Amino acid sequence: MTRRPKLAVWKFSSCDGCQLQLLDLEDDLLALADAVQVAVFLEATRATAPGPYDLSLVEGSITTAADAARIRTIRRQSRVLVAIGACATAGGIQALKNLADAAEWVRAVYPRPEHIATLATSTAIADHVPVDLELRGCPVDRHQLLEVVSALLAGRRPALPRTAVCTECKRAGHPCVTVAAGTPCLGPVTQAGCGALCPRVGRGCYGCFGPKETPNLPALTAQYAALGRTSAEITLALRLYNADAAPFREEARRHDPPHQG
Amino acid sequence: MRGSVCGLLPAEDIQALVDALRARGHAVIAPVVDGGVLALAEVANADAIAAGWTAEQTPGRYRLTRRADSLRFATGPTALPWKRFLHPPETLLFRARRDGDDFAVTETPPAPRPQALLGLLPCDLAAVARLDEAMAGDALYQARRQATLLVAVTCAEAAATCFCTSLGTGPAVAGPCDLALSELPGRGLLVEARSAAGEAIAAALPLTAAEDRDFADRDAIAARTAAAQTRRLPADVAGVLRRAVEHPRWQAVADRCLTCGNCTSQCPTCFCSTVEDATSLDGATAERRRVWDGCFSLDFSYVVGGPVRQSAAARYRHWITHKLSTWHDQFGTSGCVGCGRCIAWCPVGIDITEEAAILAAAEEREAAP
Numbered sequence: 001m002t003r004r005p006k007l008a009v010w011k012f013s014s015c016d017g018c019q020l021q022l023l024d025l026e027d028d029l030l031a032l033a034d035a036v037q038v039a040v041f042l043e044a045t046r047a048t049a050p051g052p053y054d055l056s057l058v059e060g061s062i063t064t065a066a067d068a069a070r071i072r073t074i075r076r077q078s079r080v081l082v083a084i085g086a087c088a089t090a091g092g093i094q095a096l097k098n099l100a101d102a103a104e105w106v107r108a109v110y111p112r113p114e115h116i117a118t119l120a121t122s123t124a125i126a127d128h129v130p131v132d133l134e135l136r137g138c139p140v141d142r143h144q145l146l147e148v149v150s151a152l153l154a155g156r157r158p159a160l161p162r163t164a165v166c167t168e169c170k171r172a173g174h175p176c177v178t179v180a181a182g183t184p185c186l187g188p189v190t191q192a193g194c195g196a197l198c199p200r201v202g203r204g205c206y207g208c209f210g211p212k213e214t215p216n217l218p219a220l221t222a223q224y225a226a227l228g229r230t231s232a233e234i235t236l237a238l239r240l241y242n243a244d245a246a247p248f249r250e251e252a253r254r255h256d257p258p259h260q261g
Numbered sequence: 262m263r264g265s266v267c268g269l270l271p272a273e274d275i276q277a278l279v280d281a282l283r284a285r286g287h288a289v290i291a292p293v294v295d296g297g298v299l300a301l302a303e304v305a306n307a308d309a310i311a312a313g314w315t316a317e318q319t320p321g322r323y324r325l326t327r328r329a330d331s332l333r334f335a336t337g338p339t340a341l342p343w344k345r346f347l348h349p350p351e352t353l354l355f356r357a358r359r360d361g362d363d364f365a366v367t368e369t370p371p372a373p374r375p376q377a378l379l380g381l382l383p384c385d386l387a388a389v390a391r392l393d394e395a396m397a398g399d400a401l402y403q404a405r406r407q408a409t410l411l412v413a414v415t416c417a418e419a420a421a422t423c424f425c426t427s428l429g430t431g432p433a434v435a436g437p438c439d440l441a442l443s444e445l446p447g448r449g450l451l452v453e454a455r456s457a458a459g460e461a462i463a464a465a466l467p468l469t470a471a472e473d474r475d476f477a478d479r480d481a482i483a484a485r486t487a488a489a490q491t492r493r494l495p496a497d498v499a500g501v502l503r504r505a506v507e508h509p510r511w512q513a514v515a516d517r518c519l520t521c522g523n524c525t526s527q528c529p530t531c532f533c534s535t536v537e538d539a540t541s542l543d544g545a546t547a548e549r550r551r552v553w554d555g556c557f558s559l560d561f562s563y564v565v566g567g568p569v570r571q572s573a574a575a576r577y578r579h580w581i582t583h584k585l586s587t588w589h590d591q592f593g594t595s596g597c598v599g600c601g602r603c604i605a606w607c608p609v610g611i612d613i614t615e616e617a618a619i620l621a622a623a624e625e626r627e628a629a630p
Contacts, residue, residue, distance in 0.1 A: 202296070
């Protein structure tokens, strides 16, 4: 019998929701455990095996110096490293601190700020080490997780769309919420993969999967303005789970320029 | 044009038509109100067919509205095009199981279920004819198409986004179909059989004799709808686009274009697709699916080394040029049927007729002495 590939699941600054998507695979979980050796996956088992690892799934963003060092160690031990989720691919919602004075926030939030050792920024894994593949989403889609593992085992390229959420809406036959109801929607600039979760129930897309390939933010926010949304509302819409993804960050900044000191 | 078998069906007897189609084993697909739009769905009961509804359609905006009358097919173009019933967004091509160093196909697409598309507007009918040409060599499409009856209606309501008169695709039912219907207020449905299958169905309906005035009314309805259209394409739009390969207008459109692909999904003739493979975790089984793709995705123009059409300008130019110009070279007709769905369902309201008019006007100005 050939050696089963070793899988490691790592956590950085995150809520664990993305790795829990693996456990949510339910129907496929036993097949997954057969196909790979789960070497590190603390949400599933406290037993760990030493590296090197064939596949590392990395959740979370880098917010401390210790984590910045730890991700470099993990990279050295990993043949393929996949960053999973908005935190790992864009810094997550905690990257909102990149826009602010982080030290001031620490003083405001913690009674003993001297115990907090944190970087001034929350950044994506790819800002620290080479990443082989990024899986978007807050959380990631478990079917995409399964697709990545299956593709890797088969030695093929995973089928991961980089097109707009609109492509999923239209395939499913959902009417466009912007056109049919005047509801602002980030779908046209957001990468597909979630199955159009929000538009399919008549809500605008929140952009959980981050910017699609070649997003045109100024054109979309012009439409937001035409639908009556203010610059402040546009800024809030863009500053969510993928606030520090470059196209969202730059467009939000255009609507909310930094205050001149 | 008059059908081979014609007659009037009282409006309250439309169930007889649904029953006749279903009795021959056809699932009946018709416009229904769902999710705030005129959608398309299978109906068993004629009461489920949208009656007394239409939709206001302007660039980037669609609003379902009540009509003053209770006409069933004066809907204007439905929110979704009908192509998904002939060329579904996702199709399983095959499933296979590993067999040593070889593989065995374990599943192929099932035989399509017979269906009747009830309420195709003339533009929709023209779109089916375009797909018939574009997908002539596609066995899956042809199997579905052969299992499909086309029941078209004289268009009684032009949306502000309509321009079928520029393309000769409507508002009268002129193209090949099985049945042509016209809703004559107060007198019911004028039913015309336009094929042998249509004759058989018409023969099963409680029709009364149609008179000359019924056909005159049918033509008057189409004439009114034609007169109500405000959009048009410039003359020789195919030539205008052929000569506009380099033009500053492409960048102006690209500045607005989201490259979201909604125009291609909503176009009733856009037929492009890509193929995706999936494998099981244990590597024992695999499947191949066909899914819609289109001009606006980067992967669509991927060749060795990268996508050929990187810029939004190049992608929009490719889409409109194929639709209005090179389709003529390829198939001898325009790829556009004038339904206006790309205009209404573009989230930022890019208007194919406006873009074509701007290019044509620019050419005219340059040609002026």
